[in-house]
Amino acid sequence: MKELLTVRNLSKGKILKAISFELREGEMVAVMGPSGSGKSTLLYNVSGMDRADGGEVRFDGTEIVGLSEDEKARLRLHKMGFVFQQMNVLANLNLIDNIVLPAMHAMKNRKRELHERARALMDDFGIGDLAERRVNEVSGGQLQRACICRSLMMEPEIIFADEPTGALNRSAAADVIETFLKINRKGTTVLMVTHDGKNAAVCDRILYLLDGEIRGELKLGKHTHDDAKEREIRTLRWLEEMGW
Amino acid sequence: MVNRRLLINDFKANRLVTASTSIFMAASALLLGLSILLFGTLTSAIDSLMAKALTPDFIQMHTGTIDEERIARFSEKRSDVEALQISRFLNLQNSQVSVGGTSLVDSTQDNGLSVQSPLFDFLIDLDNEAVHPAPGEVYVPVAYIREYGLKVGDLMRIGSETLTIAGFIRDSQMNAMMASSKRFLVSEADYERFKPLGSEEYLIEFRLAEGSDVNAFATAYEDAGLPGNGPTITRTLIMMMNALSDGMMILVILLVSVVVLFISMLSIRYMILTRLEKDKREIGLLKAVGIARREIRGLYFSKYLLLSAVGGLVGIGAAMLIAKPLGAQIRDLYGDGGNMGPIYALMILGALVVEGIILLSVYRTLGRMERMSAVQALYGRGDFGKRKNLYLPIGIITAAAVFMILVPWNIGSTLASPEFVTYMGVGGNSRIRIDIRQTDRIGATAHAVVEELERDERVLDHAVMQTGSYRSELPDGSSYNLLIEQGDHERFPVRYIEGGYPRHAGEIALSVLNASELDLRIGDPIRVFIDVGTDRPVSVPFTVSGIYSDVTNGGKTAKISPTGLDDRTPIMWSIIYVALADERLIDEWIEEYRRIDDAIKAVDIADYIDGLYGQTIRTIRKTAILTVIAASAILFVVLLLLLRLVIWRERSDNSLKKALGFTTREIKKTYLKKTLAYLLPGMAVGILLGLLPGQSLVGAFIGLMGAHGFRFIIDPIGVFATIPLVIAAAAMAATLIGLEEVGRIHAYECLGPQSGDY
Incomplete structure (x- = not known):
């Protein structure tokens, strides 16, 4: 598998200190660490939402730290997908319009095709009958799955997820994680920031961040439903060792 | 203390909104304050000039012979007359007059000499005194200081004689450039000396008792058959002309101030609504901890109260600063109004009202926050009404x-x-207007000019209008004197509000004021008496064909087309409208025609407008x-x-x-x-x-x-x-x-x- 994202000596103020790691195509990696350790900042910087102070971020062969804001925006639109904890959506649009919004922007005049794709994704993730609902008429889990649909519309190479289950109850969270696994199995790379060891345990690897540095890494390998319990126990022990 | 800190922090955190709000509040107060201040300056200056000068309530201008005793008898019999005075005005030919080295030949005004009035209608110098010039001295209308760049000591020439400009006068009647005559004040001796150079007109002036009905008096005057060969002017008309030139500016400022107040209220309202939306959670918190809704509203309101106080003060201050240069022309023309105290008070009141209106709207807008419950606000759920x-x-x-x-x-x-000009009663489409007045041979002079015009290939078109004073009679037997202009009214038409120009013999058009005074409408009958040289004038029936807009001659005129009768009614003046094929020749052409006869006053209509307006x-x-x-x-x-x-x-x-x-x-x-x-x-x-x-x-x-x-x-x-x-x-x-x-x-x-x- 080729390297999709390579990070070298990435620094941002006092939050990130010379961080280096890489992500290979098709991997699903979790970033964990206590509050204030720099997890979210890492995510913003490797996805080009924020401008790093130093270091190098190479995405799919392109060095992105030096790109202009517009170039980074293009990259996010066409090659990256995002899922946020707050489930940011535009309140005055219904669910399906929110899902197609960025894709419509990238591919004008293909409204029907995009709507079809959105409906297929929604069906796939069990929210097919909510397409016309307003965003305040669906549950948190449903909304987050809609956000995941949105992130997939452009068939991105990577999905960045920032605490995607942070605002959800246990069962909704489980649905969302299941959705990520499904995506990943189809080949999309996932980098997920999470607080929840159980969520992290489904990932191929876990990076542990503390005071702006990567302090440890746990390799779990590809997830199968059979070894779920065992992975969870390994993860929790490792986290305990890291001082979680 | 906490409130003060909250306020100061709020101002600091929202500089743009705070600044804009106070600018709006200041601008609203400024503009209304300014219009009140200027309006006050203007009216009090005009009032005080008219009070000082003792402006007449009713003036009948008259050319021709005059029976002073008959007028005096009429006046004595009427209880509403306080004083009568017959003033003389020696109308000079502009081509013969120059001031400070500048000839008045291009002046569109009727310039002439007067002596100081004995009883009322005084001509006032710049120190507010009725001045009596010594022989050899002349006092010049104040409007000419700027117009001709004059100063005391300059010379005025009339023919080959000279007078020294000893000062300037304010003429409560004719001060405005819009009043088309200007009186130069000289001594009795000089007046007599220059008499042969001009033609004399009379101003038959009345001061009426307070509360008298001027219109009733005017009708009585006319019914008595007293001299009326000229326009009538009332005190109201004088005030209007005085107020108009600067009044227009004040009207515009007033209009702008209303628009700005509207914009201010709208903008401030939107700023508040957006602000409330932003502060939703804080408001919810305040509500949740139990602070009364009224208190929360008061907290916000106190900020606007402070801003409006600052804005109001700045606005008033700025209004007073700006009023100085804007009011300069008013003070030049009409002098200082004297006591400005009440005007300042009114201005402050105006500013208070403006701020009050804004604050009321602020208070109402702030009421929106009461609609939401604490929980709604806390969780940022509810909305302050529909999202704007x-x-x-x-x-x-x-x-x-x-x-x-x-x-x-x-x-x-x-x-x-x-x-x-067509609204003013001057024929449209023409570029040149020739007035022939002040001569015994108006008819002959006009005839000579017309002959010249017909020969002149540069002339595209022309029309001659001859005005005379005619007696008219309504079906109910009441009679009026009408100034009637006879000629072809088709070619250089004035503005008709209703109907059209008199096309045929037997049709008459009336000015708006005459139509309303005589209570005549289109199609109504009126009889006009025409002197055909016999003992008794011929009574000719006319029908009203149109009503037009006119401000000349006090706004009371009428028009007929030539009657075909041997009309021997004396011609008071003649006007010829001319259109040239090539308008670039105007100046040269006018110069040439002026030379035909001194009694000819030829002006470019553009200059004419410029003179008046x-x-x-x-x-x-x-x-x-x-x-x-x-x-x-x-x-x-x-x-x-x-x-x-x-x-x-x-x-x-x-x-x-x-x-x-x-x-x-x-x-x-x-x-x-x-x-x-x-x-x-x-x-x-x-x-x-x-x-x-x-x-x-x-x-x-x-x-x-x-x-x-x-x-x-x-x-x-x-x-x-x-x-x-x-x-x-x-x-x-x-x-x-x-x-x-x-x-x-x-x-x-x-x-x-x-x-x-x-």
Whole structure:
């Protein structure tokens, strides 16, 4: 598998200190660490939402730290997908319009095709009958799955997820994680920031961040439903060792 | 203490909104204060001049013989007459007069000499004294100081004689350039000396007891068959003419102040609503911890109270500063009004009312916060009413700004247009007007000029009008003296409000004032007595064919086409309208015709308008330009503010869009499109408002001076190109600067806690 994202000596103020790691195509990696350790900042910087102070971020062969804001925006639109904890959506649009919004922007005049794709994704993730609902008429889990649909519309190479289950109850969270696994199995790379060891345990690897540095890494390998319990126990022990 | 800290922190955190709010409050107070101050200065100056000069209530101008005893007997019999005075006015030929080295040949005024009145209608010097010149001295109308750059000690020449300018006078009757005569004050001896050089007119003047009905008196005067060979003028008309030139500017400022008050209220309201939306959680918190709703409202209100106090004071101060230069012309012409105390009090009251109106609207808007429960507010759920469309005020304010600019602009272009004279009772389409007066041989002179005109190949068209004073009779037997102009009224028509010009013998057109005074409508009958050289004049039946707008000769005139009778009624004056094939020749042509006879007064209509309205036009133009600047500035500020509010409000959406891959330019483009979608219709609505209701508004005011059926004469380049371009430029500048804010929104903001100030 080729390297999709390579990070070298990435620094941002006092939050990130010379961080280096890489992500290979098709991997699903979790970033964990206590509050204030720099997890979210890492995510913003490797996805080009924020401008790093130093270091190098190479995405799919392109060095992105030096790109202009517009170039980074293009990259996010066409090659990256995002899922946020707050489930940011535009309140005055219904669910399906929110899902197609960025894709419509990238591919004008293909409204029907995009709507079809959105409906297929929604069906796939069990929210097919909510397409016309307003965003305040669906549950948190449903909304987050809609956000995941949105992130997939452009068939991105990577999905960045920032605490995607942070605002959800246990069962909704489980649905969302299941959705990520499904995506990943189809080949999309996932980098997920999470607080929840159980969520992290489904990932191929876990990076542990503390005071702006990567302090440890746990390799779990590809997830199968059979070894779920065992992975969870390994993860929790490792986290305990890291001082979680 | 806590409140004060809250206030100060709030001001610091929201500099733009705080500054804009106080600017709006100051501007509203400034403009209303300014209009009150100027209006007060003008009316009190005119009042005090008229009081000092003892302006007559009724004046009958008369040329020809006069039986003073008959007038005196009439006057004694009437209980409403307080005083009678017959003043003389020695009308000079402008070509014979020069002041300070400048000939008056181009003057459109009737310039003449007078002596100081004995009883009333005094001519007042700049020290407010009725002055008595010594032989060899002359006092010159104050309006000429600027017009001809005069100073005391300059010389005035009449024919080959000279007089020394000993000072300047204010003439309560004829001060305004719009009054078409000017009196130069000389000694009795000089008056007699110059008598052979001019023709004498009489001003038969009455002071009436307070509360008398001037119209009833005028009718009684006419019914008594007393001398009436000339226009009648009333005190009201004099006041109107005096008030008009600067009054127009004040009217415009007043109008602008109303528009600005409206814009201010609208803008402040939107700022508050946006603010409340932003503070939703804080308000919820205050409610949750048990602070009474009224107290929370009071907390917010105290901020606006403070801003309005500051704004009001700044506005009043600025109004007093600006009123000085703007009122300079008023003080030059009419002197100081004396006690300004009540006017200042009125101005302060006006500012208080303006601030009160704004604060009331603020208080009502703040009431919105009471609609939401603490829990709703805390969780940012509820809304303060429907979420406001912030683009709508952009459209409305653009319309208001354009309207505000268009009114003075259109007044200016209308007054300056050659067509405007048709409202004044002067024939349209002509470029030259020749007046033949003050000669025993008006008919013969006119005849000579006409012969010359017919030979002249440069002349495209001409028409001769001869005015005489005729007795007329209504079916009920009442009789009136009418100044009737006879001639071909088709070729250089005036503005008819109803009906049309008298086409055939037996048709008569009346000026608006005459029609309303005689209570005649189109198709009504009236008889006119025409002197055909026998003992008894012939009574000829006429039907009213049209009613037209006129301000000349006190606004009371009539028109007929030639009767075909041997009309021997004396001609009082003759006017010839001329159109030239090549208008570039006007100056040269006029020069040539003036040489035919001294009694000929030939003027370029453009100069004629300039003489009457030049002053007004210049003030209006100045006001129009100031309005353009003010309106553009207001639009700029408001647009900048509203856009920043919109962007601030949609900040998290914008941040999300950026996170999802929209570029700054793309987001800006959507804003630009939306702004234009409201801006352009706003401009169109503004233009429509400026043209239609604006016209009726100004028309109503101009109607007061006798020019009826007013229509704007539009300068199309200004209205449809210059003004929209200026407004669009201001709006675009504000939009582009406002949209810079989009660039400062970061993609990651939507992920963390909401931030950003507006």
